[in-house]
Amino acid sequence: MNSANRNTVWASIVAEELYRSGVRTVCISPGSRSTPLVIAFAEMRDRFPDLQLLVHIDERSSSFFALGLAKVQRAPVALLCTSGTAAANYYPAIIEAYYSRIPLVVLTADRPPEMRDCGSGQTIDQINIYGKYVRYFFEVGTPEILGLRLRYLRSLVSRSVSMALGKGDDPAGAVHLNFPFPDPMPPIPVPEDIPDDLELSSPEAVFGNPSGGAYSQVITGMRSLGMDAIATIANQIISHPKGVLVVGVYDSPPEFLESVRHLARATGYPLLIEATGASRHNEIGHYDSFLRSANFCNTHVPQMVIRFGAMPTSKSYLVWLQKHINCQQIVVGSTNSDPTHGITQSLNVHPVNFCEQLAYYLENYAQPMWQDKQWRLDFELAESITEDVINKSLVTIDELFDGKVYAELAELLPAHTYIYVASSTPIRDLDTFFHSDRPITVLANRGANGIDGTLSSALGAAWGCDRPMVLICGDLAFYHDLNGLLAAKKYPISLTVILLNNDGGGIFDLLPISQFENTFEEFFGTSHALDFAPIVSAYDCEHILIRDWRDFRNSVTNSLNSQGTQVLEIKSDRKRNKELHFAIWDRVIESCDRQFMPPH
Incomplete structure (x- = not known):
């Protein structure tokens, strides 16, 4: 002292x-x-x-x-x-x-x-x-x-x-x-x-404390529900076989994925997982795309939703819930997380405990044959149709399209890589186009959903872990936190930054405001025409301008095997990005509408 x-x-x-x-x-x-x-x-x-x-x-x-x-x-x-x-x-x-x-x-x-x-x-x-x-x-x-x-x-x-x-x-x-x-x-x-x-x-x-520990200590346990409460929820599920389990934006605890999959088997509900929530391999990950199908949404009316984490990023999922607002929702681990203002039960309980308790009850006390197997099969079919449409569409795209970046990364990134993804368009494109069969952890600042501090957050995460770290961000998020690059210069931080530069606010091109051309570009498109290369070099980071997909694959692989921070910049056209996004979604909608025709 x-x-x-x-x-x-x-x-x-x-x-x-x-x-x-x-x-x-x-x-x-x-x-x-x-x-x-x-x-x-x-x-x-x-x-x-x-x-x-x-x-x-x-x-x-x-x-x-x-x-x-x-x-x-x-x-x-x-x-x-x-x-x-x-x-x-x-x-x-x-x-x-x-x-x-x-x-x-x-x-x-x-x-x-x-x-x-x-x-x-x-x-x-x-x-x-x-x-x-x-x-x-x-x-x-x-x-x-x-x-x-x-x-x-x-x-x-x-x-x-x-x-x-x-x-x-x-x-x-x-x-x-x-x-x-x-x-x-x-x-x-x-x-x-x-x-x-x-x-x-x-x-x-x-x-201080003679034991060497903290002076005042708080010891906590894991909250769980009593058997009566579990039985009540189980009976709700049995009475409502057409339900879904949803994992939204979520920094999930260890063992969560295994336990929520256990609950999915016990309920017979399809498991919808956002990219930032957990690994989606063999689960329903394309729901944002197929829930754009009016026929699917009209013929698949949820009776029960059990959600873990915050509301998913997907707008089509939100619209689906709002369309069927009388659906009973159970939100686990949050007491204020339902922007639909539907009929909601909020459970302040440890999610792993809850999943295991509820699955055990259903497996041991519920009568057999109550599950609606066709309900789950329909979600699996919609998932398969959507995956096939998206994959075939991307194969035909040779130009540098933002959406294809994520599909390429799904093939390139080794197991246990971390992805830090920016808000706005990147997190939405990640949800749509990134589907890996390897365990990849996705991190994002989705509490307030801002673009502030994205680069610094990724650098902090990269400094604090021993796995490869990839940041995917747009040009506005990158510009907004350029000062953060000083940490990359000062400390030995290995980070691969994929900079998607479409010269402005690409998210707004996908919104209805883009139709108002007389005001759109000045107030929403906000083109900046910045050359990031000399700025990146000033912080002793490597800047690489991507020319084509072969160049992209080689640059990502080299960066993951290199020390230091590299910025891989992909330049694309906002209007062309918009056209390609909607072309893919239109094909998904057409295919799902045809498959899930309402009965006459």
Whole structure:
């Protein structure tokens, strides 16, 4: 412990308690007011080399880097910045962490109370600056070297990490601790600042938990339903054999895929899986395309939907549910996740427990022969028809079409690769065109669905894992977070970036607004005509302009086997992309409409 003055003692305890509570990475942005905590973390790293300190000049990039890292490692990551608007730059990532349930521990330095609201420089009101988007906020107070205050500090820090991890009453997310520090900021000795007998008078405050663990610990179990509740849900399923299991946007826990497949067999329901939810091999993954068929939707009316994770990205799935709004929905693991405002039961329960409990009950207590096998066979047939139409369509496309990128990647990427996919068009095209028979994990910032920080999130995830990482993003998402590339230059991060550059907001070309040509391009298309090559090179990353599909396959393979960050840029035409998208969907609709004609 650095005992130069009260600031250094205070900060030393914070750093130590964060480490004892499981924090192994701190993303730091430079500034003066946070000096005591920076020094404390640096000294902590000298004692514990597994503590990683990463410096990011841009706070927004830093926060999204931390978010991607926390997402992939499923562990808390700390953020540290100075006072003033530096803290405000964390806000978008904190919002994403709130909705995606990502554990972040946000440490903001501040002026002491007497220096606030009086014209003092680099000072804003930081109290509750993030509003409801943090799971917990506390104004820590100025350092006082008293046994009770130091014990309170240890307890506060360790409890905050537990809350960030979702071990309290709320799900995981960001917590915010605001630290006002008076002068001096550096570890300058201040006579009589530290009592001589502190170790003897308050050993718990100085040394923490004798076991070496967190000072205040929260221990949680996995929530499960009682047998009566399981029986009630099972009887609903038996009474409604035409149902579906749906996995939406979801950072699913271990063993989830095996357990939800077990439940699918027990219910007889088709299992619809979004690309960001779980592996879709041998399940229903093309539902966004075949649910565009009016005949299929009209002849297949769901009686029951059991969904895990957030609402799927698919608009056609949403429209299908809205069309049949009297369908009973059960949402597992979320208490506020139904934009259709249908008849919904929300279950605050561990998904693996729920699947296994319900499957066991149906297999052992339900009467045989209640399943509607034709219902599931129809979904499997629609899946097969759609897959065949899409594959045959893509074979005939030789030009650089965004949709074909994902089909090519499905063939190229080795097992256990991570894909980080941007919002807007990329995540939708991934859902439509990426179908791999190998286990591939898809990550995305789909809490708030923004394009902010996409590049930094992928870099953070790539830095924090030992598997190949591929980022797929559009040109606007890439441009929006160019500062994030500094991390690739500063730290040894291996990342393959597939930059889909159609010079503007391609998603809007697929929406009805594109019909209004007099205003569309200026306000929605937003062409920028940027040359990304010199920008990428400025950050010591490799830029490769893709010329054709052979070039693409070779470049992806080489990048996955290389160190560092490579940006593979594919230039395409937005209007041509639109034509090809709708041509494929029209073929799917025609084929499914013909197969699923309503009875006369």
